[in-house]
Amino acid sequence: MDFNEVDEEEFGFSRNYFLAKELGGSGKKSGRKLSDINVVDEQELRTAAANIKPKHQKDIAALINSYKSLYPKWAFELRCGFGLLMYGFGSKKALIEDFASTALPEHSVVVINGYLQSVNLKQVVVCLAEILWEQLKSKRRTPSGNLPKIQQPISSRSMDDLLAFLNEAQMEENDSFICVVVHNIDGPGLRDSETQQYLAQLASCSHIRVVASIDHVNAPLLWDKKMVHTQFNWYWYHVPTFAPYKVEGLFFPMILAHGNSNQSAKTAAIVLQSLTPNAQSVFRILAEYQLSHPDDEGMAIDNLYSMSRERFLVSSQVTLNAHLTEFKDHELVKIKRNSDGQDCLYIPLAAEAIEKLLSEIN
Template identity: 65%
Template sequence: MDPKDGGVDEEEEEEFGFSRNYFLAREIGGRSGKKSGSKLSDIDLADEKVLRAEASRIEPKHEKEIARLLKSYKDLYSKWLFELRCGFGLLMYGFGSKKVLLEDFASTSLTDFGVLVINGYLPSINLKQVMITISEILQDQLKTRMKGSTGKKAKTQQHFSSKSMEDLFMFLNGLPSDDNDSFVCLIIHNIDGPALRDFETQQHLARLACCSHVRVVASIDHVNAPLLWDKKMVHTQFNWCWYHVPTFAPYNVEGVFFPLILANSSAAQTTITALVVLRCLTPNAQCVFKVLIEHQLADEKEGMPVNTLYTKCREKFLVSSQDTLNSHLTEFKDHELVKVRKHSDGQDCLYIPLNTESLEKLLQELVSVV
């Protein structure tokens, strides 16, 4: 053998020795027959309320550096505004919460425009209500412009709450597009959030971004967020300008709505989750839900008929019509707080998919909230 190859042989011998020792160790370990008796279910998980209380006591670090980093992004505000005026959308990505950054940009650079904020990290979002609000803002802007330029009143105010999604899109696309500086800016925290990441919602948001008087500024945090969109949505509809803006800020607000890994799934946790959702609803809706809880706790296991619920809510002056009650029930069903099942006599009944302990805790919390 050529002595020049001696170094190579030594390296090969060293690798072979390592491999031999590895498989020998595996073989000996297999013979021992020792297996761990620990199970994942044996872990003593903490109550979520206790865990969150302990987490809140953790002292934040590098606050000055984070504040300095956020301040450095202010130099980009004029560029971002220019790109919005040119018809682009802004997509912010990078590690850390971008909630403070986007809201600071909106409060300092978008004061001349209508601004609407969507918190995509919430458990549920009513996208139709978002479109109704945008339509109302643009209609008011159009009325003000027409009155200022001609001295005449605009056409009769439209009522958008009764219109379908397609009707709302027709209204938004039918607005005059000669004034590019008049638009509503939609700030979407976590456009990749659980309530927004389904295909239909992303299609609606993409169509909304196409409207001449709507601009979108959004943030993403999930590593696979770009998979939500196809080529047309990215380059034609959303028309994204991508910005890497890591903030390293903690996800304090966004993390409230996600269960902690080390927390158990006790009744207390279930109650907290339901209460977070209910706090997003109106006081009347919360009171209607209380009526359902009280009925279910009174040993009414089969649920509550809709007509019975309507009668009780009318007596308490919680609803004025069946349509009002139906809108509350739609919210409950969308948030999976209420489900429907057949009564023994064949009629549909409403029931809350929680155990008695969770219902009692939830009722106590609602009494202190409402």
């Protein structure tokens, strides 16, 4: 084959290629849409995923036992002032909670579920301040023998005041601390810069130690050098567990699956079951009102307070507000202003989903 024949063959290929592109562009476009795809129901998909048989159970059990042998070392590092950061494939929720309950029985533990869409960090800091305040009152172990000055109620103090109290409070035991467990410190509710700065300040307090997990590959980009080495003072541990993200995955929609009322009710029920019985009963009042008054814009907060107090579920407006904060943080309840200018509460679920939710929490 000479060069002329090669050139002719290449020219013919190029001409056919551009001719095909021209004809393809001028043809009719497909009328199919992405919405026409018959996606799987989310509940069916989750059920199928839950029925997958686990593999390599013996190897995974041996791996977890090897981590448990490190518990004394981890506890020692916390006493030395380090924070523990766990990373690796698989859910680390069960591992970290087992460590906290097994190796830190004499310490108070507060858990932050960072995998939730929204987290009320102020409420967490208030809880920590109240725990430390109670410890100081019971032990009376400040250098002067007096309690540090902090005005009550603690919940009304600003974040800066609460962090200052946590940092300045002193006790005789240098290794006494409150452990803060943060599941998915890189979660969607904790990723903003302000929240990470507050977490770093919290981790640097004298009687606070943080044990956290990360799963996102870009999680270290959340922190600067000062936060990593001075405030969090991370001690990194690669602890792949290969455990499924069962709890964490409940709060994220599955790809190629559409949600339904069953799944919405199931997710909300899981959140409600983690709350107190009184909080569940307050939510039930709101749900029953919304079902019996479908045309209303919502339930007035004053009406909810009156009904809750009549049933001895709350003792004051402050108690009700605490329950409502839990509901709003977990997106179980929303507030809107009605036509009369009054703030009303409503559950952002269809009537069918609310009925299923009530049957779930029964």
